[in-house]
Amino acid sequence: xxxxxxxGLLGLGxxxxxVATILTSPEGRHPLIAExxxxxxxxxxxxxxxxxxxxxxxxxxxxxxVVDDPEVQVVVEVMxxxxxxxxxxxxxxxxxxxxxxxxxxxxxxxGEEIASAAAAAGVYVLIEAAVGGGIPIIEPLKQSLGxxxxxxxxxIINGTTNYILSRMADEGADYFAVLxxxxxxxxxxxxxxxxxxxxxAADKIAILSGLAFGGPIDRDAIPTSGISNLxxxxxxxxxxxxxxxxxxxxxxxxxxxxxxxxxxxxxxxVQPTLVPKEHPLAGVHGVNNAILVxxxxxxxxxxxxxxxxxxxxxxxxxADILNIAGIRQLNAAPGGLDPLLAASSWRACRLVQGGEIxxxxxxxxxxxxxxxxxxxxxxxxxxxxxxxxxIVQFDASDEGAEIVVITHEVSSGAMQKALSAITxxxxxxxxxxxxxxx
Amino acid sequence: xxxxxxxGLLGLGxxxxxVATILTSPEGRHPLIAExxxxxxxxxxxxxxxxxxxxxxxxxxxxxxVVDDPEVQVVVEVMxxxxxxxxxxxxxxxxxxxxxxxxxxxxxxxGEEIASAAAAAGVYVLIEAAVGGGIPIIEPLKQSLGxxxxxxxxxIINGTTNYILSRMADEGADYFAVLxxxxxxxxxxxxxxxxxxxxxAADKIAILSGLAFGGPIDRDAIPTSGISNLxxxxxxxxxxxxxxxxxxxxxxxxxxxxxxxxxxxxxxxVQPTLVPKEHPLAGVHGVNNAILVxxxxxxxxxxxxxxxxxxxxxxxxxADILNIAGIRQLNAAPGGLDPLLAASSWRACRLVQGGEIxxxxxxxxxxxxxxxxxxxxxxxxxxxxxxxxxIVQFDASDEGAEIVVITHEVSSGAMQKALSAITxxxxxxxxxxxxxxx
Numbered sequence: 001x002x003x004x005x006x007x008g009l010l011g012l013g014x015x016x017x018x019v020a021t022i023l024t025s026p027e028g029r030h031p032l033i034a035e036x037x038x039x040x041x042x043x044x045x046x047x048x049x050x051x052x053x054x055x056x057x058x059x060x061x062x063x064x065x066v067v068d069d070p071e072v073q074v075v076v077e078v079m080x081x082x083x084x085x086x087x088x089x090x091x092x093x094x095x096x097x098x099x100x101x102x103x104x105x106x107x108x109x110x111g112e113e114i115a116s117a118a119a120a121a122g123v124y125v126l127i128e129a130a131v132g133g134g135i136p137i138i139e140p141l142k143q144s145l146g147x148x149x150x151x152x153x154x155x156i157i158n159g160t161t162n163y164i165l166s167r168m169a170d171e172g173a174d175y176f177a178v179l180x181x182x183x184x185x186x187x188x189x190x191x192x193x194x195x196x197x198x199x200x201a202a203d204k205i206a207i208l209s210g211l212a213f214g215g216p217i218d219r220d221a222i223p224t225s226g227i228s229n230l231x232x233x234x235x236x237x238x239x240x241x242x243x244x245x246x247x248x249x250x251x252x253x254x255x256x257x258x259x260x261x262x263x264x265x266x267x268x269x270v271q272p273t274l275v276p277k278e279h280p281l282a283g284v285h286g287v288n289n290a291i292l293v294x295x296x297x298x299x300x301x302x303x304x305x306x307x308x309x310x311x312x313x314x315x316x317x318x319a320d321i322l323n324i325a326g327i328r329q330l331n332a333a334p335g336g337l338d339p340l341l342a343a344s345s346w347r348a349c350r351l352v353q354g355g356e357i358x359x360x361x362x363x364x365x366x367x368x369x370x371x372x373x374x375x376x377x378x379x380x381x382x383x384x385x386x387x388x389x390x391i392v393q394f395d396a397s398d399e400g401a402e403i404v405v406i407t408h409e410v411s412s413g414a415m416q417k418a419l420s421a422i423t424x425x426x427x428x429x430x431x432x433x434x435x436x437x438x
Numbered sequence: 439x440x441x442x443x444x445x446g447l448l449g450l451g452x453x454x455x456x457v458a459t460i461l462t463s464p465e466g467r468h469p470l471i472a473e474x475x476x477x478x479x480x481x482x483x484x485x486x487x488x489x490x491x492x493x494x495x496x497x498x499x500x501x502x503x504v505v506d507d508p509e510v511q512v513v514v515e516v517m518x519x520x521x522x523x524x525x526x527x528x529x530x531x532x533x534x535x536x537x538x539x540x541x542x543x544x545x546x547x548x549g550e551e552i553a554s555a556a557a558a559a560g561v562y563v564l565i566e567a568a569v570g571g572g573i574p575i576i577e578p579l580k581q582s583l584g585x586x587x588x589x590x591x592x593x594i595i596n597g598t599t600n601y602i603l604s605r606m607a608d609e610g611a612d613y614f615a616v617l618x619x620x621x622x623x624x625x626x627x628x629x630x631x632x633x634x635x636x637x638x639a640a641d642k643i644a645i646l647s648g649l650a651f652g653g654p655i656d657r658d659a660i661p662t663s664g665i666s667n668l669x670x671x672x673x674x675x676x677x678x679x680x681x682x683x684x685x686x687x688x689x690x691x692x693x694x695x696x697x698x699x700x701x702x703x704x705x706x707x708v709q710p711t712l713v714p715k716e717h718p719l720a721g722v723h724g725v726n727n728a729i730l731v732x733x734x735x736x737x738x739x740x741x742x743x744x745x746x747x748x749x750x751x752x753x754x755x756x757a758d759i760l761n762i763a764g765i766r767q768l769n770a771a772p773g774g775l776d777p778l779l780a781a782s783s784w785r786a787c788r789l790v791q792g793g794e795i796x797x798x799x800x801x802x803x804x805x806x807x808x809x810x811x812x813x814x815x816x817x818x819x820x821x822x823x824x825x826x827x828x829i830v831q832f833d834a835s836d837e838g839a840e841i842v843v844i845t846h847e848v849s850s851g852a853m854q855k856a857l858s859a860i861t862x863x864x865x866x867x868x869x870x871x872x873x874x875x876x
Contacts, residue, residue, distance in 0.1 A: 018735060022585050030584030030652070031784045032777055128582065134736040136574075136582030143581065143764075144566065144574035146468030147460050147756030214468070280742060283721045297456060297749025298572040304718060304740040311735025318585030326581075326778035330770035339470055340764035346469045 005325050006039040008072030010063050010088060011079035012050060015102055015129070016041070018314025019076060020052045032325050033318070040066045042079075067092045074324055076317060077101040078129075086110050089125070093117045096334075100320040102129035102313055108203035108219045111210065112345070119344050122335030124327075126320035131204045132157060132289045134312025135305040139319070141211045141293070142343045148295030150212040152252040157204045159287035159307035160188045160195040161227050161247040165272075166285045168235045169244060175230055187287060197226035198247060198270040205249035209268055212293065213253065215349035217268065223354055224270040234364060234433045237394060237404050243274035243362075244282045248436065256352050263348035267357040273436035274362050274406075281438075355413030360389070360437035362406050365422065366430040369401040373427045377403060380425070384418040386410045400429060406437055443763050444477040446510030448501050448526060449517035450488060453540055453567070454479070456752025457514060458490045470763050471756070478504045480517075505530045512762055514755060515539040516567075524548050527563065531555045534772075538758040540567035540751055546641035546657045549648065550783070557782050560773030562765075564758035569642045570595060570727045572750025573743040577757070579649045579731070580781045586733030588650040590690040593729035594722050595642045597745040598626045598633040599665050599685040603710075604723045606673045607682060613668055625725060635664035636685060636708040643687035647706055650731065651691065653787035655706065661792055662708040672802060672871045675832060675842050681712035681800075682720045686874065694790050701786035705795040711874035712800050712844075719876075793851030798827070798875035800844050803860065804868040807839040811865045815841060818863070822856040824848045838867060844875055 009016055026033040041054055042063035067075055067088055075092035079085050086106050092099050107127050118125045128138040156162050167178045182188035194200045206219040227247055238245050249270045256265035275282045280302050284290040289307030294300050306312040367373045374391055381388055387408045394402040423431050447454055464471040479492055480501035505513055505526055513530035517523050524544050530537050545565050556563045566576040594600050605616045620626035632638045644657040665685055673683050687708045694703035713720045718740050722728040727745030732738050744750040805811050812829055819826055825846045832840040861869050
């Protein structure tokens with residue numbers, strides 16, 4: 001009854017080598033692994049030495065030859081980057097082949113086009129490895145939480161920034177010093193922008209939102225701020241107030257009054273955020289990731305683990321291959337798809353305007369060390385109905401005072417108006433920081 | 439293309455009412471929910487008032503009538519208890535119907551018999567709700583982690599005991615006082631034995647081990663100790679030493695020298711265990727559950743959330759129904775099963791003898807407050823090659839001294855020999871506690 005399945009691998013870098021290692025050492029793993037044949041592998045350089053032994057005749061520098069190989073039934077794309085990955089994925093789908101990819105950039109930007117083509121061709125495009133490395137989060141969203149109305153998905157989904165923030169908190173270290181170290185250790189790229197500016201996390205929350213809320217998200221409309229401007233002073237003050245600072249990606253359904261669109265209104269953003277010490281996300285340190293899903297009736301569930309790396313990411317890639325292999329054992333008529341595994345969109349979603357997003361806020365002002373300034377700041381917030389949880393003055397000196405305010409939940413619109421009024425006060429020199437707060 | 443699916447529900451208690459609530463309010467959930475028809479419901483008392491409105495003509499007091507109803511394609515068993523649940527599950531399988539159950543007691547004890555019958559009949563028996571309430575853990579083990587060699591599954595899988603332990607730690611409260619409170623709040627049963635003696639956790643770790651390691655486990659051979667003898671003093675000392683105390687269920691593959699059996703040797707047990715404050719399981723408080731899975735190459739992933747309750751458990755039950763409904767959309771030939779979802783055994787496992795289990799230990803002795811006693815205790819451990827991480831004396835007074843020892847990892851056999859020698863020392867009055875330690 002078992003049907004052998006031919007696998008074509010596009011890319012033999014860190015993740016590709018991890019995938020090949022699993023496929024060529026099936027002992028002790030699920031027996032279905034032994035049914036998978038690694039048929040053809042596209043590489044950039046045929047002669048490079050590699051951590052995993054692949055017979056030379058299986059290697060090619062022509063990725064189209066892998067996609068087109070008649071013995072390849074499942075195409076595994078682990079090259080990264082937008083092109084030629086996108087074109088190769090579309091070519092595989094057109095040839096009636098299912099695809100497994102770890103490519104968050106392609107899926108966040110071209111996911112709808114790819115999903116439509118896959119549905120029309122009756123094939124799967126599975127993406128467990130695109131978010132959260134080895135953490136099972138895509139399959140649980142698709143196959144284990146469908147009975148819920150999801151209210152919020154939030155999490156730490158970039159390991160590089162979490163490593164940097166963990167060390168800044170533990171050592172009181174400066175952002176640039178820790179970044180340099182992270183680069184030396186291989187945790188951060190030479191050009192760290194995709195990680196530290198939050199773009200990688202924005203790609204991933206776009207993908208998670210689409211699955212959790214059932215409709216595609218406009219990736220480019222996600223407000224994104226990273227950690228490159230974060231000052232160690234704010235990490236220190238947050239710690240003193242009982243919080244950790246994490247780069248969170250958040251997607252939540254909200255009440256929106258702005259129009260009568262039938263699309264589900266969502267507030268989605270990526271930003272440095274204070275997390276109370278007792279919150280489950282506060283205990284996520286180093287390069288680990290964690291995703292918190294809140295829904296009705298499940299409540300709050302969290303998925304935690306290594307967010308990147310060869311082994312964890314390969315674990316997720318091969319899980320997807322196994323899911324396709326499992327379904328193929330059913331010998332179903334061609335073209336039919338399991339709607340949970342295929343996860344096509346089932347409603348329209350829209351991102352609300354920034355001013356409609358409601359959240360708690362952490363702000364720090366540099367002010368003159370003058371009597372009455374806290375009162376005047378408090379009044380400006382009060383004028384906009386922004387209610388305050390705490391105002392604390394740190395570090396009064398000749399160089400002035402530092403005043404830190406944590407608000408209750410307010411709309412970003414009201415918050416902006418209050419901040420404009422405050423920065424116009426003569427005693428207030430500067431709005432030095434503005435972060436989110438759970 | 440959509441095929442409507444008839445659901446028969448056995449039981450309309452806490453979980454059953456949660457399931458009915460989801461099935462009768464599909465808006466905002468996965469669209470496949472709208473394809474599920476709640477056809478027939480078996481209840482104990484036709485006239486009891488219920489939190490969810492079910493037309494009277496769908497109710498019956500005869501569970502066999504639900505199983506036998508030709509319009510019922512999937513039988514959902516949420517009655518609990520061994521019988522008649524087991525017989526009804528077998529009857530549904532014999533009639534060619536897939537089954538969803540939340541019944542950990544039946545699956546832990548009769549899982550093999552049920553799985554064999556289901557495989558022969560070409561139907562699924564899905565059990566996501568049997569472990570960890572609303573936390574997706576069964577499906578991830580089956581469908582997302584199959585590429586791994588699993589080394590260890592451990593976790594907090596009983597919410598009642600975790601609630602009691604959390605309050606003992608937070609308040610320095612006594613076990614019996616907190617138990618009474620938990621009973622008043624409905625977190626503990628009037629007869630709390632299944633929870634506090636660890637039997638419920640043993641059922642669940644038997645199920646998790648079977649899935650993680652691919653072979654059935656002898657439930658009755660799992661060494662189990664609960665929290666009913668745990669003293670608040672030990673929780674207090676553990677806190678001072680940097681640990682929390684949790685009731686952990688642990689299953690791990692070990693090297694065994696004892697025989698040449700080809701079966702995979704596993705060490706499985708349930709016991710109160712010290713967990714270092716920085717360990718991911720240490721932050722799991724109250725009625726929450728968390729399961730940590732360690733494998734190669736994924737590393738360490740953790741699944742966290744509400745371990746019980748109507749809504750969370752119903753979320754898991756309906757997830758299983760959706761998985762069956764998704765597969766049915768493929769119109770595959772009858773009798774074929776997706777091997778991942780069906781999760782049949784693929785190798786033999788065996789539990790090692792208690793003496794072979796290796797772990798770190800926490801022990802507390804009552805001794806005379808005499809010079810030299812710490813040295814003599816240390817020597818007894820040394821004689822058995824038990825290496826010690828710390829020996830600390832607490833509370834020396836007229837009533838003697840309390841000496842707490844934390845060991846490095848040693849075999850239980852060597853530990854027992856050392857403890858026999860120590861309790862034979864004239865200055866040692868009592869081995870007051872012996873717990874595990876991560």
